[in-house]
Amino acid sequence: xxxxxxxxxxxxxxxxxxxxxxxxxxAMNVAVYVPPHAEGARLPVIYWLSGLTCTEQNFITKxxxxxxxxxxGVVLVAPDTSPRGGDVxxxxxxxxxxxxxxxxxxxxxxWSPHYRMYDYIVEELPALIEAHFPVDDRRxxxxxxxxxHGALVIALRNPGRYKAVSxxxxxxxxxxxxxxxxxxAAYLGENEAEWAAYDATALLGGARERLPILIDQGDADDxxxxxxxxxxxxxxxxxxxxxxxxxxxxxxxxxYYFIASFIGDHIAHHAKALNPKP
Amino acid sequence: xxxxxxxxxxxxxxxxxxxxxxxxxxAMNVAVYVPPHAEGARLPVIYWLSGLTCTEQNFITKxxxxxxxxxxGVVLVAPDTSPRGGDVxxxxxxxxxxxxxxxxxxxxxxWSPHYRMYDYIVEELPALIEAHFPVDDRRxxxxxxxxxHGALVIALRNPGRYKAVSxxxxxxxxxxxxxxxxxxAAYLGENEAEWAAYDATALLGGARERLPILIDQGDADDxxxxxxxxxxxxxxxxxxxxxxxxxxxxxxxxxYYFIASFIGDHIAHHAKALNPKP
Numbered sequence: 001x002x003x004x005x006x007x008x009x010x011x012x013x014x015x016x017x018x019x020x021x022x023x024x025x026x027a028m029n030v031a032v033y034v035p036p037h038a039e040g041a042r043l044p045v046i047y048w049l050s051g052l053t054c055t056e057q058n059f060i061t062k063x064x065x066x067x068x069x070x071x072x073g074v075v076l077v078a079p080d081t082s083p084r085g086g087d088v089x090x091x092x093x094x095x096x097x098x099x100x101x102x103x104x105x106x107x108x109x110x111w112s113p114h115y116r117m118y119d120y121i122v123e124e125l126p127a128l129i130e131a132h133f134p135v136d137d138r139r140x141x142x143x144x145x146x147x148x149h150g151a152l153v154i155a156l157r158n159p160g161r162y163k164a165v166s167x168x169x170x171x172x173x174x175x176x177x178x179x180x181x182x183x184x185a186a187y188l189g190e191n192e193a194e195w196a197a198y199d200a201t202a203l204l205g206g207a208r209e210r211l212p213i214l215i216d217q218g219d220a221d222d223x224x225x226x227x228x229x230x231x232x233x234x235x236x237x238x239x240x241x242x243x244x245x246x247x248x249x250x251x252x253x254x255x256y257y258f259i260a261s262f263i264g265d266h267i268a269h270h271a272k273a274l275n276p277k278p
Numbered sequence: 279x280x281x282x283x284x285x286x287x288x289x290x291x292x293x294x295x296x297x298x299x300x301x302x303x304x305a306m307n308v309a310v311y312v313p314p315h316a317e318g319a320r321l322p323v324i325y326w327l328s329g330l331t332c333t334e335q336n337f338i339t340k341x342x343x344x345x346x347x348x349x350x351g352v353v354l355v356a357p358d359t360s361p362r363g364g365d366v367x368x369x370x371x372x373x374x375x376x377x378x379x380x381x382x383x384x385x386x387x388x389w390s391p392h393y394r395m396y397d398y399i400v401e402e403l404p405a406l407i408e409a410h411f412p413v414d415d416r417r418x419x420x421x422x423x424x425x426x427h428g429a430l431v432i433a434l435r436n437p438g439r440y441k442a443v444s445x446x447x448x449x450x451x452x453x454x455x456x457x458x459x460x461x462x463a464a465y466l467g468e469n470e471a472e473w474a475a476y477d478a479t480a481l482l483g484g485a486r487e488r489l490p491i492l493i494d495q496g497d498a499d500d501x502x503x504x505x506x507x508x509x510x511x512x513x514x515x516x517x518x519x520x521x522x523x524x525x526x527x528x529x530x531x532x533x534y535y536f537i538a539s540f541i542g543d544h545i546a547h548h549a550k551a552l553n554p555k556p
Contacts, residue, residue: 007528008498009535064342064538220286249286257287260342 001132004029010070011036014060019128023120025113026085030125031056032133033076035069042136044163044274045129046267047059049121050141050152053099054180056080059144062256065182068264072271075135079125079148082091083114083164101149102174104198106187115187118198122154122161126168140164140270144259145223149174152200159209164273166214166266167260172233173201179227201233205240212243214269216262218252279410282307288333288348289314292338301394301402304363309334310411311354313331313347320414321333322552323353323442324545327399327421327428331377333508334358337422340534346542350549353413357403359424361392373457374464376541380452381428382476384450384465393465396476418442418548422537423501428477430491437487442551444492444544446537447499450511451479457505479511483518490521492547494540496530 012035021028037043046069048059059065059078069076082088082101083271089110091097097111105116129135141162143151148170155165174180175195184195196202217230224230230246237244252258283294290313299306314422315321326337326345337343347354360366360379367388370374384393407413417440421429426448433443452458453473462473474480495508502508508524515522530536 007531007533007535008496008529008539010539014535061340061534064345066538067342196466218286252288253285255285256339257285257292257344260344261286261288 001128009066011032012066012070014066014241016056016060021083021120021124023116023124024083026083026088028084028120029056029080031060031078033060033100034065035066035073036077037073037134040121042134043073043075044138044140044271045077045135046142046270046274047125047151048076048078049103049141049147050078050081051143051147052081053057053094053146054081054147055099056144058256062260063263064260065263065267068267072267074140074267074271074274075129075133076095077125077129079121082117088114092223096183100146100183100209102146102183102187102198103153104187108187108189108196111187117150118154121150122158138163140274141265142166142270143170144168145254146171146179148172148215149180149200153198153203153210156200156203156207157197159207162211163168164270166269168215168262168266169217169223169228170200170215171201171227173229175199176204176232177227177229201236204236204242205231207242210242211270212245213237214266215244215246216249216258216266217246218249218254218258220251221254221258223254279405279468280544283511287311287344290344290348292340292344296332298404298501299402300360300400302361303392306362306398307334307358309338309356310407311338311344311347312411313344313351314321315351315412318359320412321351322352322416322418322549323411323413324418324420324548324552325357325429326354326356326400326402327419327425328356328359329423329425330359331372331422332359332410332425333377336534340538341541342538343541343545346545348369350545352418352545352549352552353407353411355407357399360395366392374461378424379460380461380465381431382465385466385472386465394431395428399428400436400512409463416441418552418554420444420446420544421448422446423491423532424449424457426450426493427458427478431476431481433489434478434481434485435475437485437489440489442548444487445546446476446493446540446544447495447501447506447532448478448493449505450523451477451507453477453480454510455505455507478516482511482514482520485520488520490523491496491515493522493524494537494544495524496532499532499536500531501532
């Protein structure tokens with residue numbers, strides 16, 4: 001792993017590392033914030049999955065999360081949103097290809113050789129983080145928009161692996177909205193039965209663990225009615241008895257101003273479950 | 279004034295406005311954060327002056343200041359760092375021309391027609407803000423690097439106009455460092471006697487008001503030894519008896535991670551003097 005950025009922040013250190021991912025077959029940047037901590041301490045870690053068009057930079061420069069991570073004693077890990085590099089397939093649209101990995105393992109050409117963000121986030125990245133940073137296996141996962149979709153799907157499919165989950169303005173029903181249908185058709189093919197494995201609403205009924213979910217959603221979000229549709233997820237959670245707190249935030253949009261306003265609540269939600277004070 | 283961006287943040291509203299500046303002879307963007315407040319209330323306002331290469335965006339997206347402004351009940355105003363537009367003189371270097379207005383009134387060609395950021399910040403901008411937003415004449419001023427220079431110079435030259443002043447990693451002695459010498463020679467000419475009006479260290483002795491100054495400076499700042507030299511200002515403040523709290527922050531650099539880590543302290547410093555709870 002190569003250290004490419006390091007900045008003191010809130011008494012801890014915000015770094016960016018570059019590593020060769022065997023899962024993705026390319027070099028990846030990952031941002032890691034380590035809060036102030038006692039020598040030798042092992043801390044819990046929250047994974048942040050970003051939305052469409054983002055890199056590892058958006059969250060660490062705009063969310064203001066380091067303050068809360070320092071207060072709560074949790075490590076924050078923010079990976080990039082897709083494989084990168086010259087031989088990685090891409091598309092000119094912002095919602096397919098680079099910057100739009102959708103946290104799945106692609107099965108279709110030309111995407112399948114590199115687009116394996118599901119395995120990267122679930123397996124390779126935690127192993128890397130747990131080997132190189134002062135953390136243990138207490139993990140939480142959260143994210144924004146496409147990254148909220150990723151956090152919900154990954155938590156629901158991996159019972160016992162995460163102690164807390166939350167999301168900001170997530171794509172909760174990708175099989176039913178344009179962003180998801182376009183990406184899933186390209187990455188997974190036209191057989192919609194294959195899509196359910198990456199659709200939080202479709203996964204909810206069969207979840208083997210009822211980990212409580214916190215979702216914040218701005219009611220002035222431009223993508224609310226067409227792409228996000230939290231009411232679909234809310235109805236399914238009620239139907240199957242999955243604990244969900246969906247907070248509609250009046251006047252808030254889809255930007256990092258929304259995330260910054262509520263990231264403190266989410267980090268507190270995770271910290272409570274992660275029990276960060278050893 | 280034309281509203282170009284509006285986002286709910288921390289219960290208030292982060293907006294960007296565009297207006298035709300008669301001082302600068304061009305259209306300018308200015309960011310304004312209005313915190314939650316009682317109907318009809320008039321709030322104090324803190325002016326933030328950004329550093330080299332910045333626009334009105336850097337501070338509002340990266341500093342995390344809105345949380346503290348909401349808590350303290352103060353308005354934040356973040357202007358651009360130079361005139362802009364097709365007929366405004368520029369230079370390919372990052373430290374001269376657009377993005378590098380140095381908060382002075384240029385006297386030399388080709389800069390003098392538009393580069394009048396001193397008058398813009400001291401006169402036109404406050405008049406505009408006080409006419410259009412729920413503020414009164416309780417003003418504070420702060421900024422970063424070139425903007426810290428601007429905040430110090432403007433507060434020192436305008437006794438009674440600001441109730442609080444502070445700076446992050448300011449250029450405290452521009453006449454004595456490369457950034458300042460290059461800019462002053464271009465904008466003000468080779469007669470160094472003209473430079474003293476825009477040099478905080480040179481102004482300190484003659485200040486007619488001893489407004490306490492708070493400065494934070496990272497000791498791992500790459501520009502510390504060559505461009506910033508806070509020890510020059512500290513020695514002059516001690517010599518003339520000007521109240522200065524200079525905090526050297528161990529391990530911090532010049533970036534917005536440094537600003538974000540201490541902006542809460544600066545807003546509290548201003549709020550105490552501005553008495554924001556009416």
